[in-house]
Amino acid sequence: MLDRIFNFSAGPGALPLPVLEQARDELVNFGDSGMSVMEMSHRSQDFTGIIEKTEAGLRELMGIPDDYAVLFLQGGASLQFAMVPMNLYLQGNPVDVIHTGVWTKKAIAEVDKVAACRIAASTEAENFARLPRPDEIKLDENASYVHLCSNNTIVGTQWRTFPNTGEIPLVADMSSDILSRQIDVSQFSLIFAGAQKNIGPSGVTIVIMRPELAERAPKTYPTMLQYRTHVNTQSRFNTPPTFGVYMISLVMDWLEAEGGVPAIEQRNEAQANLLYNAIDDTDFYACPVAEKDRSRMNVVFRIRDGDEALEKRFVEESAAAGMSNLKGHRSMGGIRASIYNAQTDEAVNTLADFMKDFEARNG
């Protein structure tokens, strides 16, 4: 295992080493089954045990109310950009989107195809470098629902407190910060997240929802695109992403052993603070994001006001020093360090030390 590097990828992200090791140990023979999870019927007793355990772990760790449905779907968060408006749009009642970056832009494009979309607030004019203030959010009181993105993976902002939408259902894309911190699930009517940033491999999408919302959709829609199909079959209308679900169960076990969400939240905050302090301590580095809205998952920064040659050197030299994927998103430039739940203190300390050293040599 000594050849593993420090992986700062924004997605798919690093997974906890103990999880990967357990998956390796169980790969060809899971428990007493005599077969791999990949070879198991999704209707078998063994797999039923796995998916039920995964759901129970998620419910326990997130504090999901009993009357919410938990679904394991495919198609990524990107399919949810379409499925949510298809299923939750009420004719004549607009979908309100709080526009905070590239991922809400993609969501808006899908809402536009099937529903009347309203922008309830946007910080696009400021390059999304901050989130809208509560007084800037203008909701339509008849909105079908409100969509927001809890952590903006690309621009590096993250909601600390969520807007109160009253009676209007609040939908959140939590792809890049699900289970990274304590939240009150009952504030949301629907939460979705691709698993591959914080809780597992790609191929599984988690949907947590008030099941009554699944009844809004016309039954004439394709079966697979109706939430009710998956609610009514406990995510086994067809073959779910079995191995991915199993991997999430291992991540839930790991998270529990680490002290659960409160403990991981503290660690995430400490790691983020270490990097933001390293950035703020000097004029050599600069974070474009308003301090109060900075993400604890994706730390974005520029070097010497966006000196691209220097940033390129930073990426190359950090890679040579055993740190991968620090290049910023192609639309943003600069540097991005993704420090999801599985990121180790050792990796973040190594990066902070490297930043000081790089500045000393180039500052």
Ligand SMILES: *Cc1c(COP(=O)(O)O)cnc(C)c1O
């Ligand atoms: C990565 C990401 C997505 C896209 O997820 P896919 O599973 O690739 O479709 C959507 N929203 C956010 C916030 C993301 O970080």
